[in-house]
Amino acid sequence: MRLSCGCLLVLLVKIPALCLVGGQDDDEAPPFLQLAGGGLPPRDAPGCPANCTCPSEETVECGGLDLHVFPSNISSAVQHLSLQNNRLRELPCRELAQLTSLKTLNLHNNHLVSAGLPDEAFESLESLQYIYLANNKLTVAPQTLPSTVRIVDLAANLLTAVYPLTFGQKPNLRSVYLHNNQLSNAGLPYNAFNGSDAVSTMILSSNQLSYLPQNLPPALVRLHLQNNRISRIPRGALSSQGKLRELYLQNNNLSNQGLDPSTFSKLKSLEYLDLSNNNLSEIPASFPPSIVILHLGKNHIGALPRDSLSRARGLQYLLLQNNHLTAAGVHPEAFLKLRSLHTLHLYNNRLERVPPALPRRVRSLMLLHNRIAHVGLHDFAGTYLLAELNLSYNRLYSARIHRLAFRKLRRLQSLDLAGNLLTLLPAGLPASLEVLRLPQNQINSLSPELLANLTGLKELHLAHNRLRVGSITPGTWQELQGLKLLDLSHNELSYVPPDLPESLEYLYLQHNRIAVIEAGAFRTVPDIRAIILRSNRLLAASVSPTAFAALEQLEVVDTTGNPEPISVPMPRARQWLSAPAGP
Structure with missing residues (x-):
């Protein structure tokens, strides 16, 4: 029978702020965690454990001391205890139970094993809010955590399972970090988050999930599931996540057959979606109008039908690099309704010419590493806001670039034509140009x-x-x-x-x-x-x-x-x- 006393590790792995749409986590790190870099008062509070630093009676800092055993004589009044970067393998339940005022427990980067965390370890810690247990050797999560917790970090362990009360029935829980573990869907119960409806950040990346977990908290704002083995998203799995703004699904095994037509349609707040490096052969259906950034690179997409993106009217960044797109496969009206689109990446595809009817407000257009052999008079006639154009490493000859091809690009600042077959500089370059790249040609x-x-x-x-x-x-x-x-x-x-x-x-x-x-x-x-x-x-x-x-x-x-x-x-x-x- 598994012992029940364990101590949570304090790894505050700061998840990067998410591009343009995410902002910061709703929960800021407790001030205690900001003391490690300096600024500590010169004198320690009375009763401080040997070799530790105690700027006040409420804060004990014992990080990086090569500790093998839990420090003794810690005051019961302590609120913030940091033991990160030591060699602890277990936590003594009796001593931990006395810390009834504890709010923050940092055990990041120790040698803790699950047998060293008895199940009753946290029963008396009724004030505990921040638990950091990342970078340890836990194979299963603590069975029960206090209902008061706000942030739980169990990243970079060896977890294969969590329990219904590890994260369930936690009304104050806001952030859960479980990335870089060995979790499969079998180790993540259907009721794992029941009663924890306020969770806004959940990081489950780099595990062994084969499908998107169901019954996730309805308040999720950001959900990381990249670097798993996800091949399908069950119907309705995201139907309650109306507040979700960021969804990361890159580096999985998703195909169009694993997606329901309504998979993303109810995500009315979704702004950032990353589906790159999957097995998609078509543009998924029904992106919400709210989406701002859409990553579809490194798939097998061969065409852009007329209405494939028509609902995503707020789209600003569309990344379709490393696919199988041809110019014939891009419908002339594929970008017609994308009136906010300003960044379009189409590099490393199979385009033999500039795609028709490019977005009128596009400002950054990446067409490098294709098979484009000519630039015609009207190819860029409608992209009057274009500031950055990259046509490098195509098959362009000087004679096949129309002398007026760039005449309408009066805001163009950067033009890259490297790695082509040009013998002359193109004619009619706009006066706005600031950077002109022509290396690796035959000029x-x-x-x-x-x-x-x-x-x-x-x-x-x-x-x-x-x-x-x-x-x-x-x-x-x-x-x-x-x-x-x-x-x-x-x-x-x-x-x-x-x-x-x-x-x-x-x-x-x-x-x-x-x-x-x-x-x-x-x-x-x-x-x-x-x-x-x-x-x-x-x-x-x-x-x-x-x-x-x-x-x-x-x-x-x-x-x-x-x-x-x-x-x-x-x-x-x-x-x-x-x-x-x-x-």
Whole structure:
């Protein structure tokens, strides 16, 4: 027969605040737990156990003392007892029973086993509110906890079972942490939370559940079930959770066959739903209008039918990366009713062209790692609010990007075309552009016409192309009056390009063929802070001693990897970390 006295571990594992919609837990950590980092009064209260710290008669801090036995002579007036980070294997019922005023018990990160927690351990602790038992070796939960508890943390144990009165009949219970255990559905009774209707946070992630538990508390606000083995959600399992705002189901085995058409329809407060990394082949039905963030990445979804998302009219973030979507599978009206959608991730799919009728108010569009081979005149005609567009690692040729493809994107700030097959910069780039990424293409020439009006451009990334100094038309750089960073690394430059923009601060020229630095190589960039010249063909004699002399803001010159060591005296020399790393 299992002993009944055990002590609860104090691991206040702070669950991260949930993106945009969750806010903080309804229950804040008791002030006692905030003392561990410092701020303790210099004198201990009378009667403090040996080696412990007692800032008051109500608080005893015995954490991190390598204790093997429970401290003796703890005052019966203590309200907050911390024993975390020790080596306790059991709790003495008699001594624990005397702590009738105890509100917080922290036993996080000990060696407690279930046999060391007798069932009657907590019977007399009628004031206990916060119990932290995470990171121990418990195999079953305490059979009975006081009805006064508000937070119970049993995470990171070896639990295979909880009991009806572990969490049941607790009207004040608000938060339950059971993640990183070995719980199956058989170990979680149907009546596990009966009489505990105020629970708002429940963390059951990283267990062995095969279906979503039923009869959960109706007041749930956030429910974590990720990293289980859940293959189905029983009909009606979420029908009473009208206050649920955050539901995490990623990294499970869910398929469309395991979902009822009404699974999510009654979650009228749901704002955040993560169904990523499951086995879904279609968009699940009946998302509520309240949903703001929807993760469907890493599934097997091959199509977006017309009305698949029509009810989710408040949707702002739609993440569909790593699926099987094709442009033909995206209905022209699939995004029609998503008038609040501003972030759309479609990367790592099978799109052979830009999907039709993109959301009109989208501001961030991720289309990288697809099979897009051309950009047409009207592909982005309706996305006039677009600020970030990523088309990297597709199959784009310069001749297949229409010269007016970006004409309507007057708010575009970042354009990424890396890893394509471009030989020229695209024409008609908007004046609003601040970052232009074109590395790993086949660009072999630059001309002023293609950079005209880009006075707001701050970063131009051209690494891993085929540029030579002779293929850069004179006057090209003078169009870029606001450029701060220029990356020309891994090209075929034989010397520093002339007439660089005066605003330049960071210049990356590594892995070229530069063999000489003339006296006036940097005369047009008086405010340059970092020049990266490593792995070129420089010899000490080929570097003019006056090339860097007038650069008063210069902090870094990197010439490593050349045939000879190059010494460059600088008035403001600092470490290499002073400059931002190149791509």
